[in-house]
Amino acid sequence: MKLRLEPVPGQELRNILRDELIYRNSVVVGALGMCPVVAVGISLQNALLLGLLMAILMIPTCLFSAVALKNVPTWVRRPILCIVASLLYGLAMLLVEDLHTGFFEEVSLYAPILVVSSVLLTHADRCAEEENFWRALMHTIGGSLGFLLVLVLVGVGREFLTFGTIGGRKIFQNYHTIAATAMPFFGMIVIGYLGAIFKKISVDREKKQAKRAKRKEETV
Amino acid sequence: MYLFGHRGVPTEHRKRINSAKEPQHLTPEEPMWIPLRDWGGEIDPLSPRQDVLAGQKIGTGSRVGVVPMTGIFQRYSEVEHPMEGHLSCALVDGIHRSRTVREKKERAGFSAEELIALARDAAIIDEYDGLPLYEKLRDFLRNKVKLLVANAVDDEPYVSSGISTVLYYGKEVAGGMELIRSILPRSATGLLAVFAPSSIHGMSRITEHKLKVKVKKLNGNYPLWIGLDRWLAKEEKTVGKVGVQACRALYRAAYYEEAQTECMVTVDGEGIATAGNFSVPVGMTLSDLLQKCGLQKNARQVILGNPMTGIAVTNLQIPITQTTRSVIVLTTEHPGGKKSYPCLGCGRCNSVCPMKLYPGVVAKRWERGQAKNLENYHIEQCIGCGCCTVVCPAGRDLCTMMLKLKTNDPDPIQLYEKE
Amino acid sequence: MELKTGKAPFYRYTDTVRGMMRNMLVVFAAMLVMPVIHYGWRPVITTLICITTCMVCTVLFYLLSGKEILAGDLAFAVTGTIIALMLPVNVSWHIAVIASAFAMLIVKLPFGGTGNSPFNPAAAGIAFVTLSFPNQIFQYYDITSGEKLPVFAGILDVPLTQSPTALLKTGARPTTILRDMLTGGFVGPMGTTAILVILACACFLILRKMAHWETMVAFLLGGTAFAALFPRVPGLSGVWYEILTGSFLFAAVFLVSEPGTTPRQKLGRWIYGILGGVFTMMYRWFGAYEQGACFAVLVINALSPTIDRWVWRLTNGGFGFISLPRKKQKKMKKTEAEVEQQ
Numbered sequence: 001m002k003l004r005l006e007p008v009p010g011q012e013l014r015n016i017l018r019d020e021l022i023y024r025n026s027v028v029v030g031a032l033g034m035c036p037v038v039a040v041g042i043s044l045q046n047a048l049l050l051g052l053l054m055a056i057l058m059i060p061t062c063l064f065s066a067v068a069l070k071n072v073p074t075w076v077r078r079p080i081l082c083i084v085a086s087l088l089y090g091l092a093m094l095l096v097e098d099l100h101t102g103f104f105e106e107v108s109l110y111a112p113i114l115v116v117s118s119v120l121l122t123h124a125d126r127c128a129e130e131e132n133f134w135r136a137l138m139h140t141i142g143g144s145l146g147f148l149l150v151l152v153l154v155g156v157g158r159e160f161l162t163f164g165t166i167g168g169r170k171i172f173q174n175y176h177t178i179a180a181t182a183m184p185f186f187g188m189i190v191i192g193y194l195g196a197i198f199k200k201i202s203v204d205r206e207k208k209q210a211k212r213a214k215r216k217e218e219t220v
Numbered sequence: 221m222y223l224f225g226h227r228g229v230p231t232e233h234r235k236r237i238n239s240a241k242e243p244q245h246l247t248p249e250e251p252m253w254i255p256l257r258d259w260g261g262e263i264d265p266l267s268p269r270q271d272v273l274a275g276q277k278i279g280t281g282s283r284v285g286v287v288p289m290t291g292i293f294q295r296y297s298e299v300e301h302p303m304e305g306h307l308s309c310a311l312v313d314g315i316h317r318s319r320t321v322r323e324k325k326e327r328a329g330f331s332a333e334e335l336i337a338l339a340r341d342a343a344i345i346d347e348y349d350g351l352p353l354y355e356k357l358r359d360f361l362r363n364k365v366k367l368l369v370a371n372a373v374d375d376e377p378y379v380s381s382g383i384s385t386v387l388y389y390g391k392e393v394a395g396g397m398e399l400i401r402s403i404l405p406r407s408a409t410g411l412l413a414v415f416a417p418s419s420i421h422g423m424s425r426i427t428e429h430k431l432k433v434k435v436k437k438l439n440g441n442y443p444l445w446i447g448l449d450r451w452l453a454k455e456e457k458t459v460g461k462v463g464v465q466a467c468r469a470l471y472r473a474a475y476y477e478e479a480q481t482e483c484m485v486t487v488d489g490e491g492i493a494t495a496g497n498f499s500v501p502v503g504m505t506l507s508d509l510l511q512k513c514g515l516q517k518n519a520r521q522v523i524l525g526n527p528m529t530g531i532a533v534t535n536l537q538i539p540i541t542q543t544t545r546s547v548i549v550l551t552t553e554h555p556g557g558k559k560s561y562p563c564l565g566c567g568r569c570n571s572v573c574p575m576k577l578y579p580g581v582v583a584k585r586w587e588r589g590q591a592k593n594l595e596n597y598h599i600e601q602c603i604g605c606g607c608c609t610v611v612c613p614a615g616r617d618l619c620t621m622m623l624k625l626k627t628n629d630p631d632p633i634q635l636y637e638k639e
Numbered sequence: 640m641e642l643k644t645g646k647a648p649f650y651r652y653t654d655t656v657r658g659m660m661r662n663m664l665v666v667f668a669a670m671l672v673m674p675v676i677h678y679g680w681r682p683v684i685t686t687l688i689c690i691t692t693c694m695v696c697t698v699l700f701y702l703l704s705g706k707e708i709l710a711g712d713l714a715f716a717v718t719g720t721i722i723a724l725m726l727p728v729n730v731s732w733h734i735a736v737i738a739s740a741f742a743m744l745i746v747k748l749p750f751g752g753t754g755n756s757p758f759n760p761a762a763a764g765i766a767f768v769t770l771s772f773p774n775q776i777f778q779y780y781d782i783t784s785g786e787k788l789p790v791f792a793g794i795l796d797v798p799l800t801q802s803p804t805a806l807l808k809t810g811a812r813p814t815t816i817l818r819d820m821l822t823g824g825f826v827g828p829m830g831t832t833a834i835l836v837i838l839a840c841a842c843f844l845i846l847r848k849m850a851h852w853e854t855m856v857a858f859l860l861g862g863t864a865f866a867a868l869f870p871r872v873p874g875l876s877g878v879w880y881e882i883l884t885g886s887f888l889f890a891a892v893f894l895v896s897e898p899g900t901t902p903r904q905k906l907g908r909w910i911y912g913i914l915g916g917v918f919t920m921m922y923r924w925f926g927a928y929e930q931g932a933c934f935a936v937l938v939i940n941a942l943s944p945t946i947d948r949w950v951w952r953l954t955n956g957g958f959g960f961i962s963l964p965r966k967k968q969k970k971m972k973k974t975e976a977e978v979e980q981q
Contacts, residue, residue: 176733180770189745196749229650377650520643527649534642553643561656561712565754565899568848578903584755596951606648613654617646637646 003067008134016135020142023202026119027150028195033119036110037154038187044167047155049096049103051148053111056092058120058147061085062140066127074125081124085115119147154190158182227574228441229607232417234377236488236495242388243484243497246504246512247289251313253299253539254503256283259340259352266293272312274320275479277343283308286343288481288501290316301538302524302531304350309539312503322476330474332361332403342473344480345542346466347381353466357400364405365460369452370397372414372464375444376526378488379546384497385464385484386414387422394431396467399474404460411436412464413448442528443605446574465542483542485509491519491549500540506547507536515549523548528606560636561614563587569608569618575601579608579618582625583635591625599626654848660713662847666840667720673823673833677782678728680790682829688732690719692739700748714753718742721761721893724830725886725933726768729780731794734772738764754899757943762894762936769928777805777929779826802826804885804929812872813880820883831889841892850896853905857912858891858919865920887919890932900940907943907950914946915939 026032040046061084069077089112096103104111114120123143130136160166162182164175180186256279265280272278272287279285280296292314301307330338339354346353348371360368370393372382386393397410416423416437428435436451438444452459469480481502488495493514500509510522523530524538527548540547569580575598582597599622608618616635624633667686674682693715701708722738742764750756769776780788781800788797803813803825815825823833831837844850859882866881882888895901895915902911915935922931 176731176772178737178771180767183770192749229652515640517640519640521645521649522642523649527647529647530649531647532643532645532649534644536642548649550649553645559655559657559711562709562752563754564656564659564712564714566659566849567851567898567901567903570903581903606650609648610650611652611654613652613656613659615651615655619648620646 002131003070003133003136004131005133008132013134013138016138017142017145020139020146021149022198023205025146025150025198026122026143027147028191028198029202030122032122033117033147034188034191036107036113036117037151037191038184040107040110041151041154041158041187042162042182043159044152044156045100046103046107047148047151049100050107050111050114051144051151052099053092053096054114054117054119054147055144056095057085057088057114058123058144059137059140060088061120062124062127062143063137065124066130066133066136069124069128072128077125077128078121081121082116085120089115119143150191150194153194154187157190158186161186227572227576227607228443228446228605229572229610231375231377231442232415232419232439234488235374235380235383235417235420236378237380237384237387237420237422237497243384243499245319245482245499246501246509247317247319248315248501248504248508249512250505250508251294251311252288252291252315252501252503253297253309253505253537254278254285254287254312255301255304255539255541256280256285256296256308256310257343257345257352258282259284259343265296266310268293268295275481277479278310280308284343285310285503286479286481287312288503289319299538301541302533303543304541307539307541309503322478324475325477327474329402330399332357335399335403335470335474338473339470342469342479344466344469344473347463347483347542347545348461349463350543353462353470356460356462357403360400360404360460363458363460366405366408366457367452367455367459368397368401368404368408368410369448369459369461370410370412370464370467371445371461372412373438373445373448374415374486374545375438375440375442376528376546377442378548379486379526380420381484381486381497381545382464383414383416383420384486385468386412386426389468390426390431392468392471393464394433395475396469396471397433397462399470400462400467410434413438415439415444441574442607443574443603446603446605480542483540483544485540485544486546487513487549488546489519489523489549490551491516491522500544502542503539505536506533506538506540509540509547510536510549516551518551519549520553521550523550528610529604559615563616564614566613568611568613572607572611574605574607575603577602577622579622583616583618583621586621586625586633587635594625602626656712659847659849660717662843662849663717664713664720666843667717667724669840670720670724670830670833670836673836674724674728674829677823677832678780678788678829681788682723682728684790685726685728685730685732685735685829686720686723689723689735689739690716692736693719693722693743696740696743697748700744709752712753715743718747718760718764722764724893725761725765725828725889727776727779727827728788728829729778729795729797729799731775733793734768734775737771738768741767757900758940759894759897759900759936762890762933762940766933766937769933773928777802782826800826802884802929803880804923807871807880807884808923808929810871812877813884817876817879817883825884827884828886828889831886834883834888837888837892844892844896850892850898851901851908853908854896854901854912855891857909858895858916859888859912861913861916862887862891862920863916865917869920869924871924881920881923885923885930886932887930890919890936891916894932894936895939900943902943902947902950904947904950904954906954907946910946910950911939911943914942 027034027037036050061081064084065081123140126139127136156166158181162178164172262282263279263284266278270293272291272293274287274290276287277284278287291312294311294313296310299307299309336354336357339357344353346356372386374380374382401408401410410433412433412435414426414437417439426435440447465484472478482499483502484497485500486497521532524533524547525531526546567580570578573579578597585591602622604619604623606619612618621633621635671682697715698708719739722742726735742760746758746763747756747760778799779802781798784798786797803815806813821834825832841855845852863882866878870877872880902908918935918938919932922934
């Protein structure tokens with residue numbers, strides 16, 4: 001299988017992006033890579049920085065997988081991917097540390113975990129089986145954006161419930177800090193609620209499509 | 221005391237038997253619809269306005285019925301009976317009020333063929349399962365029944381017709397049992413199973429010594445016959461069940477040369493002025509019976525059969541047949557009135573099921589659309605007693621759901637009564 | 640005279656859902672009597688706040704999900720009252736609101752409402768606020784200080800003291816007389832101090848068939864056995880202190896016996912209760928907080944389906960090495976054959 005560079009219609013690329021973001025989101029619908037979201041997705045700042053970190057790790061690794069690891073069996077491909085990602089980690093660390101010092105001490109274990117995150121590995125596997133370069137690129141960008149989207153939703157929600165702030169700015173004056181919403185179990189609960197919302201969006205869309213198909217049948 | 225758990229639904233407080241008075245014999249005032257059944261053999265049809273005598277066999281073709289009281293035959297017709305289905309009837313009116321009293325004739329023993337022919341001639345139907353007695357006797361002989369059980373287990377609310385038959389005509393019932401036992405294999409024994417709660421007086425009359433037949437008095441919750449079946453299974457003998465009214469009818473056929481023209485019916489409920497057990501001629505219409513027993517104006521539901529497994533009827537122009545053991549008239553509509561709620565998870569249905577099944581769990585799984593692989597819950601053992609529906613505080617019809625799931629009924633299941 | 644048709648069975652018990660809930664509210668009215676006598680009208684206000692929060696959450700949830708509002712069975716009032724009774728009387732009202740909102744919006748309503756929630760919502764609500772505000776949950780108004788407890792203030796500034804369970808955790812013997820404890824003469828969560836009232840309510844619930852007695856007795860037995868075998872304070876009075884202080888007795892009567900979360904089989908309920916009692920005492924011994932009934936209840940709620948499944952397998956064929964004696968199995972098979980013949 002060779003990687004081809006044929007142009008792909010824009011509508012298809014948009015569909016891929018939309019699927020990755022909403023209808024087949026890796027975290028909420030695929031239940032992948034929940035660990036960093038649940039553990040340290042407790043503020044908007046954490047969310048954005050982790051998302052950036054994930055993007056820096058994911059996009060080059062997946063493109064590398066699409067280009068060079070096509071005919072390699074899975075059990076060989078995955079360790080190679082992890083090594084590539086960890087090589088990138090050093091670069092990413094410098095970048096992110098520049099943006100906010102002290103970030104890596106805050107998140108301790110959960111940033112390096114992104115190197116072996118199932119989100120990254122699953123997308124890399126899919127890119128390895130993808131024939132077209134642009135589609136692979138869109139999958140990757142969509143995947144990292146989807147991860148970022150969930151992180152932001154969870155982070156903003158939990159920051160608001162825990163501290164009453166969004167992005168560090170206070171919304172209410174006398175907010176009593178709730179310590180329990182910063183704990184991992186509440187992250188799972190928030191992901192559960194997000195899953196319900198995303199599922200409702202999916203189901204509504206399916207209903208609309210079914211109605212449209214029925215109407216087409218009736219007119220024909 | 222329920223604290224230490226009895227399964228099933230207690231019903232003994234709803235039985236009213238006046239043990240001082242013999243059950244009243246009723247005479248019809250409206251025209252009678254005498255049911256005609258297939259007994260084999262041919263009979264010539266009657267012409268309209270022909271006089272018929274008590275005990276006379278009338279019918280058309282192979283369908284034959286016995287006239288309970290002297291009257292004038294009018295015509296043949298068809299009736300949709302809720303329990304019997306499509307029934308051919310002979311309409312007889314102008315009933316004479318007198319009853320003939322016959323004398324007992326001494327007879328030597330009967331052979332098997334003689335007894336079976338007698339049962340067929342007397343048109344005896346077993347009141348519990350609706351089968352002709354002669355067919356049942358044939359089956360008993362074929363299966364070599366070793367234990368004959370006469371069934372007077374009236375464990376449903378209100379019903380007490382079997383118990384009355386045993387209380388007042390116990391000797392005749394025992395005589396009938398003895399007749400049947402005489403044609404069974406030599407080691408066969410008879411057993412009279414009767415529901416005998418302490419609230420019914422006069423149960424002390426029913427003893428083995430007085431009736432000369434083994435008596436088993438049962439007490440407990442509906443459905444009691446589960447306990448009886450489990451006890452019988454321990455005996456490890458082939459069991460043959462027969463109703464007590466059929467036994468009595470066989471005795472009277474043998475020694476009084478009477479056909480089965482009367483049946484014992486319990487008429488009870490809040491919508492009846494004079495409740496109790498009555499000896500009703502077969503063919504008397506339901507409306508006539510209810511008028512005689514004082515049907516109240518505020519009656520809302522008339523139930524043919526017992527309240528647990530009976531049928532609510534709206535057309536009262538149907539005949540009372542041998543399988544009608546009770547008629548209950550209620551003033552509040554059941555099952556309406558209880559507001560429906562989603563399942564509370566209270567678990568009463570699970571603790572009341574006599575077969576130790578879990579209707580509440582099955583209902584929840586069905587509601588979620590996971591009604592497959594239900595053999596793990598032993599649904600095939602459900603007997604349809606209705607106890608789960610009786611106790612549910614949220615008004616859910618679990619019994620019908622269990623039966624429909626058990627038989628894979630294509631009809632849609634409705635857990636709630638839609639108004 | 641118009642006759643109606645219908646479906647068998649034409650006989651129903653007169654219990655209704657409304658009636659059952661009314662019984663529960665009678666019980667809670669009884670439970671509120673002693674706190675009002677000791678502390679004034681504030682307990683009633685706190686209870687009303689919890690109930691109102693639960694009701695608002697229920698209505699909001701059903702409106703947002705576009706379904707019919709199923710609040711007629713008053714189950715939100717039951718949950719609200721249990722939450723209020725487990726909080727200290729001097730609790731700030733935002734804590735009560737947070738506990739009720741968590742209980743309804745996250746533990747009860749998304750799973751389908753009454754009867755469908757796998758976890759006890761009241762226990763979950765209390766556990767949530769214990770994790771968030773531990774110092775406010777375990778500090779109680781000092782009734783001997785003489786300062787009056789204001790009725791309508793949101794956040795209070797009154798002298799506080801510790802409950803006997805805190806003393807037990809440090810290994811010291813509490814100073815309350817056991818006789819006083821029967822009528823609630825010691826500090827603790829609002830509804831858990833009047834021991835006699837709790838026992839009377841337990842009898843009422845059992846007799847009205849609202850709760851299974853096996854779960855309550857098993858829970859008490861499990862906890863008592865653990866407390867007797869590993870006492871923190873020596874002597875029989877040590878065991879009494881363990882049982883009567885804190886929310887252990889309250890949890891046994893109101894939290895553990897909720898019929899929607901207990902296993903369906905009798906043996907299962909015994910195992911469930913005993914495990915719950917043991918876990919509560921273990922949480923007290925080794926846990927971070929002085930009381931652990933709520934956490935233990937949540938743990939055994941999670942184990943409830945597994946207990947059910949194992950007990951079912953045990954009584955229906957058994958595992959490889961544990962099974963029923965041969966005779967009983969034969970009898971069960973025979974009854975099935977009998978039923979099939981019919």
